Amino acid sequence: MRTIGVVGGMGPAAAADFYARVVAAHCVLRDQDHPPCIMYSATQVPDRTAFLLENGADPTPELVASVNLVEAAGADFIAIPCNSAHAFLASMRAAVSIPILDMIALVSAEVARVVPQARCVGVLAASGSVKVGLYDKPLKKHGLVPLYPDFEVQDEIMAAIKDVKAGGASEISDQRLIAAAKHLCDKGADSLIMGCTEVPLALAAEDSPVVAIDGNQTLVDTTLRLSLRQFDFEEILYAIR
Amino acid sequence: MRTIGVVGGMGPAAAADFYARVVAAHCVLRDQDHPPCIMYSATQVPDRTAFLLENGADPTPELVASVNLVEAAGADFIAIPCNSAHAFLASMRAAVSIPILDMIALVSAEVARVVPQARCVGVLAASGSVKVGLYDKPLKKHGLVPLYPDFEVQDEIMAAIKDVKAGGASEISDQRLIAAAKHLCDKGADSLIMGCTEVPLALAAEDSPVVAIDGNQTLVDTTLRLSLRQFDFEEILYAIR
Numbered sequence: 001m002r003t004i005g006v007v008g009g010m011g012p013a014a015a016a017d018f019y020a021r022v023v024a025a026h027c028v029l030r031d032q033d034h035p036p037c038i039m040y041s042a043t044q045v046p047d048r049t050a051f052l053l054e055n056g057a058d059p060t061p062e063l064v065a066s067v068n069l070v071e072a073a074g075a076d077f078i079a080i081p082c083n084s085a086h087a088f089l090a091s092m093r094a095a096v097s098i099p100i101l102d103m104i105a106l107v108s109a110e111v112a113r114v115v116p117q118a119r120c121v122g123v124l125a126a127s128g129s130v131k132v133g134l135y136d137k138p139l140k141k142h143g144l145v146p147l148y149p150d151f152e153v154q155d156e157i158m159a160a161i162k163d164v165k166a167g168g169a170s171e172i173s174d175q176r177l178i179a180a181a182k183h184l185c186d187k188g189a190d191s192l193i194m195g196c197t198e199v200p201l202a203l204a205a206e207d208s209p210v211v212a213i214d215g216n217q218t219l220v221d222t223t224l225r226l227s228l229r230q231f232d233f234e235e236i237l238y239a240i241r
Numbered sequence: 242m243r244t245i246g247v248v249g250g251m252g253p254a255a256a257a258d259f260y261a262r263v264v265a266a267h268c269v270l271r272d273q274d275h276p277p278c279i280m281y282s283a284t285q286v287p288d289r290t291a292f293l294l295e296n297g298a299d300p301t302p303e304l305v306a307s308v309n310l311v312e313a314a315g316a317d318f319i320a321i322p323c324n325s326a327h328a329f330l331a332s333m334r335a336a337v338s339i340p341i342l343d344m345i346a347l348v349s350a351e352v353a354r355v356v357p358q359a360r361c362v363g364v365l366a367a368s369g370s371v372k373v374g375l376y377d378k379p380l381k382k383h384g385l386v387p388l389y390p391d392f393e394v395q396d397e398i399m400a401a402i403k404d405v406k407a408g409g410a411s412e413i414s415d416q417r418l419i420a421a422a423k424h425l426c427d428k429g430a431d432s433l434i435m436g437c438t439e440v441p442l443a444l445a446a447e448d449s450p451v452v453a454i455d456g457n458q459t460l461v462d463t464t465l466r467l468s469l470r471q472f473d474f475e476e477i478l479y480a481i482r
Contacts, residue, residue, distance in 0.1 A: 020257035
């Protein structure tokens with residue numbers, strides 16, 4: 001088995017959820033049949049959204065230090081359960097010699113696979129990811145067009161994400177995200193991406209009017225299958241380069 | 242904040258649960274207000290119970306390598322959410338220069354604190370921990386006497402623990418542990434220790450006829466408070482030496 005590396009903590013609840021899902025997705029009898037995992041919950045990484053939107057501190061140095069730490073500790077590849085952090089993927093990849101999974105590319109491919117008739121994909125993401133158009137190119141590769149919420153709805157999504165970070169999902173954050181999902185569908189989305197790791201902690205996929213891809217689960221599934229050698233890096237070059 | 246080190250994976254679901262609880266126990270607004278954490282889910286460590294009971298492989302070398310890894314990665318102290326692994330605590334401590342929390346000492350102190358009238362403590366633990374009397378001395382320090390189940394009930398507890406490791410708690414594992422808790426109380430236990438990290442994943446404390454200390458939560462609380470510098474190592478010398 002390959003040793004899983006995780007750079008998480010963005011937020012920490014999403015990292016905990018990520019590893020719990022990796023374990024739950026693998027039904028085996030003994031501890032020893034699970035892949036080893038080195039998870040660094042790097043909570044000190046400056047806020048990605050604050051940097052992308054405003055004049056926040058640059059998270060790049062801490063992100064680079066974090067992937068370095070996980071590589072040095074012995075991971076064979078790295079998963080990062082934080083969509084916004086992928087805005088800094090190139091810098092992180094330049095710093096290590098092991099593959100770092102591109103969650104954004106994986107999730108975009110998953111939409112095309114699960115919803116083959118999709119054209120217009122609603123994106124529920126943090127405002128920084130939206131501003132830099134994180135999903136634009138990866139979706140375009142699959143002939144898909146991203147659809148973003150109106151400003152005031154984007155603010156509601158960001159408020160829900162902050163709610164989840166500040167102590168977990170609540171009825172309020174759930175309702176905010178359900179309303180945002182409906183808004184995107186009203187605007188013409190035929191599918192949705194839950195493109196922030198906090199979103200699936202509050203929004204249940206079944207509460208979306210259209211198929212909503214849980215990006216966390218996509219990353220979990222790929223991570224687990226890679227670690228179990230169910231496929232090789234060469235088979236997902238689009239997500240490791 | 243102190244960087245938390247976790248050597249887990251024994252089992253992996255307990256490690257995931259441990260970190261999820263550390264995050265949930267700390268209600269703050271921002272990712273950056275959570276302590277950083279380096280968790281090594283060292284699933285490859287040979288089965289502790291198989292070594293303590295039978296002729297299984299010695300887990301000591303892998304345990305030592307695991308604490309070394311977490312120390313080298315930058316942890317300020319180490320928590321190990323696995324009771325049985327504490328049978329090898331001395332070897333692990335000898336290998337590192339940072340403190341390793343003694344979960345067994347912490348849980349024993351917690352029984353005395355929470356149930357001051359306790360005398361006879363029922364121990365729900367893996368059969369290896371029972372065989373080596375892992376809780377005997379730490380409980381005795383508090384004037385407490387451990388009470389163990391009859392052999393056939395111990396086998397039922399071990400079966401429940403294996404169930405949890407093999408895919409999570411079920412109605413069967415729950416019932417086995419509830420019956421074991423009742424059995425210990427019938428034998429005279431005035432309090433219980435859930436002394437295997439898999440036990441609180443199946444047995445709800447409220448299903449015990451007497452106060453049942455969730456050892457996972459005790460370790461979570463101490464870990465979080467240490468990382469937040471709410472107390473210092475000197476104040477819990479009994480649990481770090």
